[in-house]
Amino acid sequence: MTTIAIPQGMPQYGDVPRFDVEKVRADFPILGREVNGHPMVYLDSGNTSQKPQQVIDTMREHFERHNANVARSVHQLGTEATEAYEGARAKVAAFINAATPDEVVFTKNATEAINIVAYAMSNAGPGSSFNIGPGDEIVISEMEHHSNIVPWQLLCERTGATLRWFGVTDAGRLDLSPLEELVNERTKLVSYALVSNTLGTINPTSAITTRAREVGALVMLDASQAVPHIPVDVADLDVDFIAFTGHKMCGPTGIGVLWGRHELLAAMPPVLGGGSMIETVTLERSTFAPPPARFEAGTPPIAEAIGLGAAVDYLTSVGMEAIRWHEKELTTYALDALATVPGLRIFGPTTPVGRGGTISFDLNGVHPHDVGQILDSVGVEVRVGHHCARPICVRYGVPAMTRASFYLYTTVGEVDALVRGLEQVRRVFG
Structure with a gap:
């Protein structure tokens, strides 16, 4: 099995080495494909993660x-x-x-x-x-x-x-x-x-x-x-x-x-x-x-x-502590970025403390299925529906939610692509 070498002098999450996310992404063949003519942004790892070449x-x-x-x-x-x-x-x-x-x-x-x-x-x-x-x-x-x-x-x-x-x-x-x-x-x-x-x-x-x-x-x-x-x-x-x-x-x-x-x-x-x-x-x-x-x-x-x-x-080989801190940084960035989208409501903790890299949200006036279809048209893959957790949708008074979920191969640029896609949704629905 090929292991991921962490270069000498690599920045740290405290005492935890930071891995090279682009090197990680190179291990996942599917991440290089396009969807509807756009580079694929896969934000559905909470449902199914992608597989590295080593597993294949x-x-x-x-x-x-x-x-x-x-x-x-x-x-x-x-x-x-x-x-x-x-x-x-x-x-x-x-x-x-x-x-x-x-x-x-x-x-x-x-x-x-x-x-x-x-x-x-x-x-x-x-x-x-x-x-x-x-x-x-x-x-x-x-x-x-x-x-x-x-x-x-x-x-x-x-x-x-x-x-x-x-x-x-x-x-x-x-x-x-x-x-x-x-x-x-x-x-x-x-x-x-x-x-x-x-x-x-x-x-x-x-x-x-x-x-x-x-x-x-x-x-x-x-x-x-x-x-x-x-x-x-x-x-x-x-x-x-x-x-x-x-x-x-x-x-x-x-x-x-x-x-x-x-x-x-x-x-x-x-x-x-x-x-x-x-x-x-x-x-x-x-x-x-x-x-x-x-x-x-x-x-x-x-x-x-x-x-x-x-x-x-x-x-x-990547390191579970490093994965945890990578996702914590991504989640912190994503919570701040999504807060700039008018009419967007986040379900669950709105701070990165005591939460993982799964963010479910509602865009006021737009059904999650419509959100998901427009995001897919620009290559952003998210999950929509009740996520096999319908009681929590009932708890928050919505029929469904849109969910973006991150993993070790997710980048800040992909979070930015999600926000741009949501701006496209808002333009389509006025």
Whole structure:
């Protein structure tokens, strides 16, 4: 894998080396293309990030030279594929500071990771710490992605439990004032976004985890918008589960991660049954493998996991602290620049403190779909809609939002292009 060298004497973010964004951009082939005759300005990384050549090459090499199934073969190709697959698991574990690679379960995406925990809870029998039923409660927040709302709604429908949630302040922060009332002795699990996919808010953890420990509740974080952008240390977070996805962190689609404390994964019942997740099988009954295999039934996304491992290598070579500070500077610049656009309303924190590089906004009198189409006509690619977070749109009284989301390859010039595009929108709509 090619690493990114930080030149001697390069400016610093405090003690963090600043990477060369143009050198980073050169690793992403797609960033050189045009859209509608304009240089492409890709501001939709919160939805799907672009892929560096290093990830593309790693996956191509796997298919060309090492393609075989894992854990089922003693032949050379099977051994190579298994070593690469398990090597990717070890890379991910190190990336988030897991205690052991066995705490990393490969899934299809973050949605599947969250559903595994939800279905494991409904599969748990009496006496299990995961058992849930009438009188028990699950707590989420108003700013969640649908993937961290719907699974818990379905769990409550299956079991008779009750779903409750934290509200969101006008400034886009979690309202923790009812923390002690919301998280109580009936609470089985609290699940919320570490970073909001719509508001960009970086949510606090210590107060919630402390309260959860007091009442014996588990804590899960949707870290899909966190792991790609900021250093995430599961030991430091002191939570029980996190979920994230590969395609937002320079990796391929079709691969995600459920991290859980090993003792909890070992106590969780399986969700999918089939090959690879078993210990023994008879016609009368089966016993199950220890985690992570217990939750990886069938042929896994092998090439995708290997691609995720290459993405972890790439992000590590750039430096997650450097990525965080690059995005913080971009966000500071973008918040100031967007504030100059008449009639533009930003949702979420309007200062760069405690927020990431995702900015959702409304342009007065113009539907977000129209905003997105005109921006696309000048090569600026943003996201429009409710961003799979419709309750937050309802909270702020809008049918949809326009969202610009930044990443390590985003430049100040691209923020300027966004502002020029919005000026074009205003000219078209008067």
